[in-house]
Amino acid sequence: MHEDGRIVLTDFELAREVGRSNNCILTEEDEEVDRTQTRSGTRGFMAPEIETGGQTYFTSDMYSFGVVLYFMHFPLHLATLTPGHVRFPAADGTDVELCALIKKLLVVDPLERPSAPDAVMSPYFRVTFVDRLVQ
Numbered sequence: 001m002h003e004d005g006r007i008v009l010t011d012f013e014l015a016r017e018v019g020r021s022n023n024c025i026l027t028e029e030d031e032e033v034d035r036t037q038t039r040s041g042t043r044g045f046m047a048p049e050i051e052t053g054g055q056t057y058f059t060s061d062m063y064s065f066g067v068v069l070y071f072m073h074f075p076l077h078l079a080t081l082t083p084g085h086v087r088f089p090a091a092d093g094t095d096v097e098l099c100a101l102i103k104k105l106l107v108v109d110p111l112e113r114p115s116a117p118d119a120v121m122s123p124y125f126r127v128t129f130v131d132r133l134v135q
Contacts, residue, residue: 048083048108059113066105066113073098084108097124 047063049055070086071078077089086106088099101122107113114122 044078044081047110049110057110059110059115062105062113062116062119063107063110065116065119066102069098069105070102081106095124097122097127100124 043051045064045067047057047060049057050060067078067081070081073095074089077087080087083106086103088094088102101119101124104114104122105119119125
């Protein structure tokens with residue numbers, strides 16, 4: 001946790017400092033620094049472009065975030081989740097905003113995924129957890 005209260009999660013095996021660029025794609029310079037001989041991650045949680053050994057994008061992490069959100073809400077159905085085919089279990093009370101956000105995060109094309117600031121602006125995050133419990 002930072003002194004200002006921000007919480008940051010990271011995997012120190014792969015962590016590196018990234019510049020404050022607004023670019024979605026890592027530059028060639030970044031790619032030289034970022035290149036490793038092996039890929040690490042949990043199958044199914046990594047973005048398709050990473051699992052196949054392709055180029056890494058800032059939105060690659062957003063795909064993983066989408067899988068985590070899916071897993072948190074539908075843990076028994078994670079095995080049915082495949083890139084480009086997001087299905088939600090039929091259940092009353094499934095949060096429409098949650099499903100819309102997850103669908104956007106799990107788009108196969110990394111350039112079509114929302115950035116972290118855009119994802120946080122989703123209607124899903126405008127309602128607090130407490131509000132959801134009261135509903």
